[in-house]
Amino acid sequence: MSYGRRDDVANVGSFAFERGGELDLDVAYAEYGERENPTVLVCHALTGSQYVAGPAPEGVSGQAAGWWDALVGPGKPIDTRAYHVVCANVPGSCYGTTGPASEGPDGEPYGPDFPSVTVGDWTRSQARLLDELGVETLYAVVGGSVGGMNAIDWAKRYPERVERVAAIATSPRLDAQCLGLNTAARRAITNDPDYGDGDYYGGPEPSGGLAVARRIGHAMYLSKASMRDRFGRRVAERQPEERTDPSAKGFPYRDVASYLDYNAERFTERFDANSYLYLLRALDEYDLAEDYNSDAEALADYAGDALVVSFTGDWHFPVEGGETIAEAFEAGPAAVSHRVVESEYGHDAFLVEPDRVGPPVRTLLERGANAVTTTRTRDTTPDYPRVCTGLLPDA
Structure with a gap:
């Protein structure tokens, strides 16, 4: 097209x-x-x-x-x-x-x-x-x-x-709940050792902190029902690239963790940590x-x-x-x-x-x-197929 x-x-x-x-x-x-x-x-x-x-x-x-x-x-x-x-x-x-x-x-x-x-x-x-x-x-x-x-x-x-x-x-x-979660996301970035004072350009980027912040964001974008239906307690098909959590020995890597980890990894490849801080603050x-x-x-x-x-x-x-x-x-x-x-x-x-x-x-x-009607009934218009295959988009 x-x-x-x-x-x-x-x-x-x-x-x-x-x-x-x-x-x-x-x-x-x-x-x-x-x-x-x-x-x-x-x-x-x-x-x-x-x-x-x-x-x-x-x-x-x-x-x-x-x-x-x-x-x-x-x-x-x-x-x-x-x-x-x-x-x-x-x-x-x-x-x-x-x-x-x-x-x-x-x-x-x-x-x-x-x-x-x-x-x-x-x-x-x-x-x-x-x-x-x-x-x-x-x-x-x-x-x-x-x-x-x-x-x-x-x-x-x-x-x-x-x-x-x-x-x-x-x-x-x-509301206060979202403000609190966004605060935690910002702290994840600013507490990353590579963030320093925010002048990290030309050196290691605070990708670890940015990834944690994005995991928090993705959890906010989904409802309990959607997380239950999409992931439940299922075990992931893929294995994490690295697993440094000692408490994880002998336990499965779950599908919901795989989803959050994958999206966080991809996000750090395309977005700037300072920009995320500035935009989150504007939202808050x-x-x-x-x-x-x-x-x-x-x-x-x-x-x-x-x-x-x-x-x-x-x-x-x-x-x-x-x-x-x-x-x-x-x-x-x-x-x-x-x-x-x-x-x-x-x-x-x-x-x-x-x-x-x-x-x-x-x-x-x-x-x-x-x-525009204000009915709470779900639309069933066939021209717009539901886009729910694969990974959910970023908000």
Whole structure:
């Protein structure tokens, strides 16, 4: 299938970060479809890339490539024949937009000198990119997970520039349990002997700590039911490359451990540890109501259409969080639909069950939020086969 993708990097000039610091910012992005068509901005999740559909260039491997391939493309819910689709890598990441691993003015990587990053910085950098592309109004902004926070932040910051918002598997803020687990993930990285003060470029990288952090993340993305069905207590077919835990002598290597180990190993090959720290911090600190008295006040100026999609098995971004977002939109002039999807997959459902996400997104784009049904019955649309074979994608 031809996606007609164009990859580029735009320099948006001097960029002042919300928590302090300023630098010359490059924003890497991918475009699909023709610019004269209505523009849909797609916001990627925590460790995603701008390559939302189709194959990615060399160096962008695993689930960072084509992560929503079932939703974006010719004839798909976000139809690249009808829409001009843009997806931009966020500041602080490591897929082409300026981040800690990027070369600074002194010719060395920024490392720990990179400014602190917020979801608001992501939104503002995307707005600057769209200015460069000559896009004044977004037909829609669509995002899942922290990309969903990015999407609702658009409705908060630029309500006059957005006609439709789809916030999928997201919340207005993280709860204490997720904040605690993300804290443990960061500690795993910063306590790695190879991390030092974060200036590890050119030497050993803190891959051990990053791998532990990613194991924690993957456990957060799955529900109890999905882990039971996917792994249970089964013994793994493969053996670990090395096993230094003395307590493991005489005991089996289980399937769930194999899954977490394999994904952690692959992740360290494609992602930067500092970037993971910066992006996790942006996720943790996002609060829709920041600088406002309530979530509803933050979204009071948005008068477009809003779709919120939640999954019953998602304890990372639970249904209650989606309901809070929907109620905040409903308090203002927006047209709102909150689709609650019965699913046991956990947070990963927004990626691995495109048949649950595609139909409401298509309806939002073609007919508006009021046309989206809010039934809790599972969709059975045959056009989007469940993607659950092999390894589950990264959120």
